[in-house]
Amino acid sequence: MYALAIHGGAGTLPRGQLDGEREQAYRSGLTRALAMGHEVLERDGCALDAVEAAVTLLEDDALFNAGRGAVLTLEGNVELDASIMDGERLRAGAVAAVTCVRNPVRLARRVLEDTPHVFLVGHGAEHFADEIGMVRVPNAYFITPERAQQLAALTARPPAAGVAQRPVLAARDDSPFGTVGAVARDRAGRLAAATSTGGMNGKRPGRVGDSPVIGAGTYADNQSCAVSTTGHGEWFLRTVQAHDIAARLRYGGASLEAAVTAAIEQRLASLGASGGLIAVDARGQIVIGYNTPAMFRGSVRSGEAPRIDIY
Amino acid sequence: MYALAIHGGAGTLPRGQLDGEREQAYRSGLTRALAMGHEVLERDGCALDAVEAAVTLLEDDALFNAGRGAVLTLEGNVELDASIMDGERLRAGAVAAVTCVRNPVRLARRVLEDTPHVFLVGHGAEHFADEIGMVRVPNAYFITPERAQQLAALTARPPAAGVAQRPVLAARDDSPFGTVGAVARDRAGRLAAATSTGGMNGKRPGRVGDSPVIGAGTYADNQSCAVSTTGHGEWFLRTVQAHDIAARLRYGGASLEAAVTAAIEQRLASLGASGGLIAVDARGQIVIGYNTPAMFRGSVRSGEAPRIDIY
Numbered sequence: 001m002y003a004l005a006i007h008g009g010a011g012t013l014p015r016g017q018l019d020g021e022r023e024q025a026y027r028s029g030l031t032r033a034l035a036m037g038h039e040v041l042e043r044d045g046c047a048l049d050a051v052e053a054a055v056t057l058l059e060d061d062a063l064f065n066a067g068r069g070a071v072l073t074l075e076g077n078v079e080l081d082a083s084i085m086d087g088e089r090l091r092a093g094a095v096a097a098v099t100c101v102r103n104p105v106r107l108a109r110r111v112l113e114d115t116p117h118v119f120l121v122g123h124g125a126e127h128f129a130d131e132i133g134m135v136r137v138p139n140a141y142f143i144t145p146e147r148a149q150q151l152a153a154l155t156a157r158p159p160a161a162g163v164a165q166r167p168v169l170a171a172r173d174d175s176p177f178g179t180v181g182a183v184a185r186d187r188a189g190r191l192a193a194a195t196s197t198g199g200m201n202g203k204r205p206g207r208v209g210d211s212p213v214i215g216a217g218t219y220a221d222n223q224s225c226a227v228s229t230t231g232h233g234e235w236f237l238r239t240v241q242a243h244d245i246a247a248r249l250r251y252g253g254a255s256l257e258a259a260v261t262a263a264i265e266q267r268l269a270s271l272g273a274s275g276g277l278i279a280v281d282a283r284g285q286i287v288i289g290y291n292t293p294a295m296f297r298g299s300v301r302s303g304e305a306p307r308i309d310i311y
Numbered sequence: 312m313y314a315l316a317i318h319g320g321a322g323t324l325p326r327g328q329l330d331g332e333r334e335q336a337y338r339s340g341l342t343r344a345l346a347m348g349h350e351v352l353e354r355d356g357c358a359l360d361a362v363e364a365a366v367t368l369l370e371d372d373a374l375f376n377a378g379r380g381a382v383l384t385l386e387g388n389v390e391l392d393a394s395i396m397d398g399e400r401l402r403a404g405a406v407a408a409v410t411c412v413r414n415p416v417r418l419a420r421r422v423l424e425d426t427p428h429v430f431l432v433g434h435g436a437e438h439f440a441d442e443i444g445m446v447r448v449p450n451a452y453f454i455t456p457e458r459a460q461q462l463a464a465l466t467a468r469p470p471a472a473g474v475a476q477r478p479v480l481a482a483r484d485d486s487p488f489g490t491v492g493a494v495a496r497d498r499a500g501r502l503a504a505a506t507s508t509g510g511m512n513g514k515r516p517g518r519v520g521d522s523p524v525i526g527a528g529t530y531a532d533n534q535s536c537a538v539s540t541t542g543h544g545e546w547f548l549r550t551v552q553a554h555d556i557a558a559r560l561r562y563g564g565a566s567l568e569a570a571v572t573a574a575i576e577q578r579l580a581s582l583g584a585s586g587g588l589i590a591v592d593a594r595g596q597i598v599i600g601y602n603t604p605a606m607f608r609g610s611v612r613s614g615e616a617p618r619i620d621i622y
Binding site (some may be wrong): 085094117118123124204209216243254268271 | 396402407426430438526548549559563566
């Protein structure tokens with residue numbers, strides 16, 4: 001028995017704002033990514049390969065805020081973050097602030113496989129990509145007209161009261177949808193999780209959210225569950241969200257459903273934070289929680305039909 | 312009732328390898344840092360100020376692997392990481408791979424106080440330091456002859472079998488002692504934690520360990536405890552160590568002592584990882600655990616005499 005869930009971000013886009021054609025495009029992108037991971041699990045591949053395959057496809061799809069189509073920094077560039085974790089041996093790989101690697105999740109996987117490290121950032125991460133022979137892409141590869149427009153709209157807006165004095169310090173998260181991710185349990189009972197993002201529209205260069213942080217945006221442990229989050233990255237960092245779900249199972253004996261409900265609907269909401277997460281436990285139970293109006297998501301389990309949902 | 316604990320790293324230095332004069336220098340450094348944080352708590356300052364003050368002093372002390380006196384990267388530079396967390400409101404600040412900021416823990420505090428973000432890395436973090444008027448210091452300020460010698464000793468050594476084929480991928484942690492940190496509970500019951508490091512001797516540029524990662528190297532929550540770790544950074548990242556201790560209290564109902572014992576003596580040891588941590592809980596109980604032969608540490612509680620210990 002295997003299980004796979006993916007997400008393309010949770011956000012504030014109200015129903016009706018997504019026209020039919022565009023909704024269809026999102027559904028197609030999610031369907032393709034889910035099918036890619038599904039295929040790995042169906043032919044008895046490992047959970048780690050399944051989440052990497054699904055996230056790679058979402059990175060390549062310009063609709064999602066990861067890889068190509070990622071949001072821009074205040075300086076108009078793209079800086080990408082990603083992480084991946086193997087729940088069987090607690091191996092993990094993460095990269096942040098990379099600007100020239102087409103698939104950050106693949107680079108994170110190589111950090112996991114080929115280095116004694118977990119986390120490489122900036123030029124150091126890119127230098128590692130060069131060493132292992134990953135082809136560099138120009139930063140322009142990632143930039144779509146739509147994201148350039150979103151940044152322009154943000155910077156053209158008159159600053160909110162009080163912000164003028166401290167223009168560089170303002171929160172600038174306007175992107176309705178974000179981060180992509182995947183969690184899986186394979187037939188052998190191995191769990192894995194992966195997350196990838198461009199961060200927030202108009203972010204300060206060097207700002208790192210929860211996505212590449214093991215424990216916050218991504219966590220997997222065969223003994224409990226695998227989790228990938230999306231939303232207010234800073235709050236997910238402060239609450240160490242992905243590991244917090246696993247700890248509710250491990251130490252509190254909670255079910256995955258109870259843990260996700262308590263974390264998303266109660267704790268995060270009480271902190272004023274919004275977002276969502278996908279999780280799968282050791283038995284292959286999938287739970288998806290979010291406190292936003294919508295979340296791009298998909299899931300499939302062995303013997304069941306794949307599902308794609310937005311609202 | 313207040314409580315403060317600090318550490319200057321846990322490592323493999325066996326008893327007797329530290330000569331009397333050098334041991335005295337470490338004790339003096341720890342004593343000064345402890346006194347600095349102690350003074351803050353004694354005059355009813357907050358836990359956050361106390362941990363920042365203590366860690367700042369350890370960063371300035373060339374004996375410890377943080378700030379001045381940090382270990383060098385494979386390229387012969389210093390790259391610094393630090394984080395700080397306020398357990399009352401779960402605010403946090405962290406910086407990684409900074410090369411020109413004298414006190415990374417102070418920069419992390421400013422990220423906490425003055426930005427909507429938690430984590431800034433590399434040039435972006437340094438650019439923020441410029442914006443808030445922190446004076447840059449040349450990278451040479453951090454470099455001591457001893458650390459240059461340690462790097463030379465490492466790079467001169469013939470590579471171990473199997474490493475020749477993959478020279479850039481080898482683990483290079485030879486520094487017997489590492490990271491510095493502090494945890495505190497103030498009279499008002501607020502908890503805080505801070506950690507700062509130069510990482511591992513001969514590390515790959517851009518490699519980030521657990522110290523600046525909220526949840527791994529640093530965590531604080533008034534509802535459970537404050538934790539700062541030191542040791543095999545990659546394993547502390549994979550086990551999300553600092554938050555794991557807090558979760559054992561929060562969800563498992565463990566005492567701080569039971570949580571630290573289970574995490575350090577059982578789980579970490581079973582994973583083949585070594586290191587230690589300092590922790591303080593909501594009642595002001597201090598627990599220090601390590602599975603290395605020694606750990607530079609100090610602690611003080613209101614009405615009690617300060618202690619400095621190595622073995």
